[in-house]
Amino acid sequence: MDARLLKFFIAVYEEKNLTRAATRCFVSQPNISNGIKQLEEELDKNLFIRHKKGVELKTEAHYLYPIAKRLVGEMNSLSHIFKERQFNNKIQIGVAESLPQEHKQQFFRTTTNLCESVEWVTKDIGRENEINLLVREWKHEEDLFLPLWKEDYVLCIPNDNPLINKEIIELSDLEKETFIHCPPCEAHKQCLSILNNETNKMLTIANCSTKTETLTMLMAGLGVTFLPEAFVDGWYGFEIKKYNGPRYFREVGLAYPRKSLRNPAIAQIIEYFSKNELKTNKFTEFGYYLK
The missing domain is CATH 3.40.190.10 (Periplasmic binding protein-like II)
Incomplete structure (x- = not known):
């Protein structure tokens, strides 16, 4: 059924006048009259009794009205439902x-x-x-x-550390360097294993509970550390240095x-x-x- 016909019906039912209903629907009176006639033919029922002053509502019109209001309301709400993305x-x-x-x-x-x-x-x-x-x-x-994705762990050296001038760091260069550690870090054991195998003189300056705290200590210049490359990208106060040693990463x-x-x-x-x-x-x- 054409939703336009139901809208015409609702307007005539509420206005009880074809002329006012036509004005409300922004169409001509003949369009309203023809629309109501088409609806009555589809339903095989007369909905209104027409007279000079307007229309008289029949029992069938009273029965159809709440149904038509519901159907038109649901059809009008469809576009709003999808525009408001309610089906999340x-x-x-x-x-x-x-x-x-x-x-x-x-x-x-x-x-x-x-x-x-x-x-x-x-x-x-x-x-x-x-x-x-x-x-x-x-x-x-x-x-x-x-x-x-995978993230390589990189060796980070504070700007005021003499090692900053070396092109490539040997792990033996890290002897007597102060280290900032992050015990909860997934690569902490890997880091300790690498360092302990290469030097017996590793000095711990800080044990941090998060990588963010480790980064803060690094930027403050307290010591050297290993951190995920993407995590330190864009920060200052240190440099990432190439080193001659095992590579480790997190996935x-x-x-x-x-x-x-x-x-x-x-x-x-x-x-x-x-x-x-x-x-x-x-x-x-x-x-x-x-x-």
């Missing part, structure tokens, strides 16, 4: 701290464009989330893991229980990144000298 794909995601902003921005930008009308609920990483963006070592044993990706794939938005994200790389705008891999 909700995803509760845990996001680990210390991940590079550029990578996180590109992840959320890509996935939001990928999934129509997605609504994000961000939390600290944990098992209560449908999916977590984190370092591989932090995932729960039973969760699946899809890697998105960042999506950890999720299999049941989370029941969420169509998450299933779409996993399928996409299974076939496509996460593209970033501003970070290129740093060259290292390896043993």
Whole structure:
């Protein structure tokens, strides 16, 4: 049924006059009259009794009116529903701290464009989330893991340290240097292993609970440290130096229980990144000298 005919009917029913109904609908009176006649033919019922002063409502018109109002109201609301994006794909995601902003921005930008009308609920990483963006070592044993990017750990030297002038740092050069450590860091044990194998004179100046605190100590010039390359990109007070030694890195990706794939938005994200790389705008891999 033509929604326009129902709108004509509603106008005539409420105005009880064809001329006023035509003015309200921005059409001519013959259009209203023909529309009502067409509607009556489709329903095989007479809705109005016409007379010189207007129209008289029949029982059939009283019956049709609330139905017509509901149908027209629902049809009018359709465009608003989709414009307001009320059909949201909700995803509760845990996001680990210390991940590079550029990578996180590109992840959320890509996935939001990928999934129509997605609504994000961000939390600290944990098992209560449908999916977590984190370092591989932090995932729960039973969760699946899809890697998105790798970050090299780089040697950071404060600007006032004499080693800043060396083109390539030997690990033996780090003897007697003060080190800033981050014990909760996923690469802390790797770092200690490298240093302890090469020098017996490592001096600890600070043990920090987060990478952000480690970065603060580094920028203050307290000592040298290893940090993810993308994490330190853009900060000041130190330089990244090439070193002759083992390379180590962290792998960042999506950890999720299999049941989370029941969420169509998450299933779409996993399928996409299974076939496509996460593209970033501003970070290129740093060259290292390896043993």
